[in-house]
Amino acid sequence: MKANPQQMRVTQQWPCAAPLIACRFDPSGEFVFASTEDYTVQRWRMADGHKISYPVAHESWIGALAFVDKGKTLVTGGYDGRILWWPVSGDKPQPLRAIDAHAGWVRTLAVSPDGKWIASGGNDHRVKVWNAADGKLVHELVGHASHVYCVFFHPSGALLSGDLQAELRQWDVATGKTVRTFDAKALHAYEPGERVDYGGVRTLALTGDGQHLVAAGLFNGSNPLGAVNEALVLRFAWRDQKKVRQHLVPGIQSLVWRVIAHPEGFLIGGCAGTSGGFIACWKEDVEKDFFRFQLPTVVRDLDLHPDGLRLAAAQYDKQLRIVTMAPKPA
Amino acid sequence: MLCDYACRSVDHRMARRDFLGGLAGGMAAGLGAAGGLGVLTRPAAAAQLSKEQKSVICIYLNGGASQLETWDPKPKTDTGGPFRAIPTSVPGMHISELLPQTARVMHHLALIRSINTNEFDHGLGLYCMLHGRRQTPASEYPELGAVAARALAPENSGLPGHVKIYPGGTGGRSADSAYLGPKYSSVALGGGPPDNSRRPDGLSDAADLQRQRLRRSIDARFAQRRRTAMTDAYTQNYEQALDLMKRRDVFDVTKEPAAQLERYGKHDFGRHCLLARRLVEHGVTYVQVFHTNYDTHNENFNFHMQQLGEFDGPFAALVTDLVERGMWRNTLVVVLSEFGRTPTINQFYGRDHWATAWSICLGGAKVHPGAVYGKTNANGTAVVDKQVDHANLFHTYLAAVGLDTTTSFDVAGRELPMADPASKPIEELVA
Numbered sequence: 001m002k003a004n005p006q007q008m009r010v011t012q013q014w015p016c017a018a019p020l021i022a023c024r025f026d027p028s029g030e031f032v033f034a035s036t037e038d039y040t041v042q043r044w045r046m047a048d049g050h051k052i053s054y055p056v057a058h059e060s061w062i063g064a065l066a067f068v069d070k071g072k073t074l075v076t077g078g079y080d081g082r083i084l085w086w087p088v089s090g091d092k093p094q095p096l097r098a099i100d101a102h103a104g105w106v107r108t109l110a111v112s113p114d115g116k117w118i119a120s121g122g123n124d125h126r127v128k129v130w131n132a133a134d135g136k137l138v139h140e141l142v143g144h145a146s147h148v149y150c151v152f153f154h155p156s157g158a159l160l161s162g163d164l165q166a167e168l169r170q171w172d173v174a175t176g177k178t179v180r181t182f183d184a185k186a187l188h189a190y191e192p193g194e195r196v197d198y199g200g201v202r203t204l205a206l207t208g209d210g211q212h213l214v215a216a217g218l219f220n221g222s223n224p225l226g227a228v229n230e231a232l233v234l235r236f237a238w239r240d241q242k243k244v245r246q247h248l249v250p251g252i253q254s255l256v257w258r259v260i261a262h263p264e265g266f267l268i269g270g271c272a273g274t275s276g277g278f279i280a281c282w283k284e285d286v287e288k289d290f291f292r293f294q295l296p297t298v299v300r301d302l303d304l305h306p307d308g309l310r311l312a313a314a315q316y317d318k319q320l321r322i323v324t325m326a327p328k329p330a
Numbered sequence: 331m332l333c334d335y336a337c338r339s340v341d342h343r344m345a346r347r348d349f350l351g352g353l354a355g356g357m358a359a360g361l362g363a364a365g366g367l368g369v370l371t372r373p374a375a376a377a378q379l380s381k382e383q384k385s386v387i388c389i390y391l392n393g394g395a396s397q398l399e400t401w402d403p404k405p406k407t408d409t410g411g412p413f414r415a416i417p418t419s420v421p422g423m424h425i426s427e428l429l430p431q432t433a434r435v436m437h438h439l440a441l442i443r444s445i446n447t448n449e450f451d452h453g454l455g456l457y458c459m460l461h462g463r464r465q466t467p468a469s470e471y472p473e474l475g476a477v478a479a480r481a482l483a484p485e486n487s488g489l490p491g492h493v494k495i496y497p498g499g500t501g502g503r504s505a506d507s508a509y510l511g512p513k514y515s516s517v518a519l520g521g522g523p524p525d526n527s528r529r530p531d532g533l534s535d536a537a538d539l540q541r542q543r544l545r546r547s548i549d550a551r552f553a554q555r556r557r558t559a560m561t562d563a564y565t566q567n568y569e570q571a572l573d574l575m576k577r578r579d580v581f582d583v584t585k586e587p588a589a590q591l592e593r594y595g596k597h598d599f600g601r602h603c604l605l606a607r608r609l610v611e612h613g614v615t616y617v618q619v620f621h622t623n624y625d626t627h628n629e630n631f632n633f634h635m636q637q638l639g640e641f642d643g644p645f646a647a648l649v650t651d652l653v654e655r656g657m658w659r660n661t662l663v664v665v666l667s668e669f670g671r672t673p674t675i676n677q678f679y680g681r682d683h684w685a686t687a688w689s690i691c692l693g694g695a696k697v698h699p700g701a702v703y704g705k706t707n708a709n710g711t712a713v714v715d716k717q718v719d720h721a722n723l724f725h726t727y728l729a730a731v732g733l734d735t736t737t738s739f740d741v742a743g744r745e746l747p748m749a750d751p752a753s754k755p756i757e758e759l760v761a
Contacts, residue, residue, distance in 0.1 A: 019675070019677075037408075037411075037675065038408070039406065059405075059414055060412045060413070060414060061411075061412040079412040079413075080414070105412075123635070147632075193623070194622065194623040194625075195622055195623060196623065196633050196636050196637070197636065198629075224628060224629070224633070225393070225623060225626055225633060226625075226627055226628060227628035227629075227678050227680070272677070272678065277677075297677055316677035
């Protein structure tokens with residue numbers, strides 16, 4: 001069945017004890033995981049909503065989730081600077097491994113297409129590459145001058161990273177050198193009155209045809225401390241880094257926490273704003289979103305199920321919502 | 331204030347004698363003659379204080395710094411957020427991990443964790459914290475800096491007693507001294523010497539001396555028949571400006587050794603802390619340093635990381651520097667905001683205004699080092715022990731620099747209390 005975003009509806013809603021931060025489906029689609037502000041990870045079985053809570057093992061919030069070992073192992077990145085490995089299945093999971101990864105928050109994780117490497121980015125301005133099987137540090141990439149917000153592997157194995165000041169780099173991991181950069185500066189704001197850097201490359205995606213790299217976050221941050229800003233998605237040609245287009249959510253103050261390139265060619269953004277949370281959708285060649293699905297509160301993270309029909313939204317009101325992009329069965 | 335100098339009141343006779351004596355010496359107008367006729371009603375106390383001049387450095391974290399991300403962390407609670415608490419140089423005292431350098435000097439400092447001002451508005455909250463009273467249309471009270479300058483500044487100091495440092499400050503005065511008069515109102519600095527404080531290159535010493543003599547002569551002749559408090563203030567401002575120009579280098583942090591500039595950091599806040607130390611070292615009695623912005627309704631954690639990342643090093647450097655120079659026992663340092671921030675984290679990872687359970691940090695002078703006064707509950711939503719308010723804090727600052735806060739200022743025959751007489755200092759905190 002093809003996804004029809006304009007028929008989005010909440011099909012499941014599962015409560016947690018604390019506001020949610022990040023969410024991901026495991027590669028098989030059997031489970032969905034979410035991290036919460038009480039330092040834990042929750043796992044729900046998609047078929048029936050059966051939930052278990054992973055034990056607290058991080059000393060802080062968990063900001064990033066990823067999967068290795070063909071989806072059998074969950075990897076969590078915490079604001080305590082550590083990365084932990086966990087079993088995906090079983091009702092009493094315990095950490096399999098813990099490493100001290102960054103001096104400061106681990107903000108982002110990504111797994112290489114061949115499953116061998118985990119890339120992490122942190123508040124120490126570093127991008128690090130780890131052996132997924134044993135947790136050993138393989139490469140440390142130095143060059144960012146601010147917090148690394150996002151890491152992303154291209155299907156070719158190329159590694160990209162974006163930071164608070166909207167530097168977007170592609171690395172030669174073997175040499176540690178930056179191969180090229182994409183001009184994502186529009187995603188950064190420095191507000192001289194409030195004297196803060198704001199925005200950054202919050203999320204990256206690659207379109208299904210491999211033609212475009214998409215970076216998203218916010219712009220027009222005229223009052224960062226008051227969340228006065230607008231969502232912005234930048235689309236670059238992968239081949240030559242040229243900016244092809246920008247995508248907007250006109251008329252409301254918001255930002256994009258996560259952008260997903262749907263295999264059927266449209267972009268989906270999990271958004272938060274002063275008017276609440278929503279999921280926005282954009283067509284490739286149109287600047288304005290073609291559909292907006294309002295949710296009760298801000299969307300802090302979003303993920304697409306392997307079936308291409310369902311989305312998981314991590315929300316502030318302590319709910320994980322499953323949104324289905326298909327009409328109700330007759 | 332239009333003052334009838336023919337009324338022959340005791341105050342006026344004192345003021346006239348001092349004024350004329352000051353002019354004869356070529357110095358600024360004398361005791362209280364400019365901007366009012368205030369004089370402590372206990373001159374013996376003033377004499378005692380003059381032996382060991384005390385000073386105050388107030389660091390104002392504009393916008394409302396989060397107590398949970400600074401002085402009263404609550405990790406692993408529903409309100410604690412992602413940051414951890416770290417041990418400090420005081421056994422048993424923990425503060426936020428965002429202040430690692432400050433943690434190493436906490437044995438010089440104290441915390442008050444039980445503040446309830448119940449004022450959630452920026453302007454009104456700041457008024458409370460800097461005046462020790464709530465704002466009321468009935469009266470205007472002097473700010474802490476004006477009170478400290480009035481009570482502590484040497485009478486013939488060539489430097490202003492009340493200085494505020496913030497980006498964009500140009501040397502102008504603010505109206506924050508109320509009935510104490512413009513002599514004690516703050517001079518705003520932008521991090522260097524006041525604007526227009528350098529004599530134009532084409533004006534020689536001799537020419538300038540001639541100009542000043544002419545001005546004084548004309549002013550004195552005018553004052554013989556038309557002297558008022560306003561003319562006194564006018565004269566005093568000119569004399570102070572002249573003295574300040576002679577001591578312009580005091581305001582120039584580039585005169586400091588490179589190692590000091592490096593230690594404090596080369597951004598504005600670092601340089602401003604260094605300037606504050608420099609001014610206090612040269613006899614300025616109150617310096618307020620401004621750091622912005624902590625009003626983090628949105629992305630509280632990201633922005634506190636940025637702001638405290640800038641605050642931590644220079645603040646720790648300032649404390650250490652004052653200690654090393656032997657200035658700590660005569661200098662009160664206070665770190666305050668207009669309020670704290672909500673324990674509840676909002677949907678934008680922000681915290682909102684919160685004035686019923688929050689904290690400040692202070693130290694030096696007579697403050698007990700390493701003390702923690704007051705307590706909040708497990709998740710910081712309420713004070714559970716030794717609640718205090720802005721009036722208590724105001725009294726405490728003044729007591730810490732050796733002032734008797736039951737004292738009044740005599741202003742044109744009226745006794746006006748130094749601090750809110752309905753309150754008192756936190757006696758446990760002050761030696």
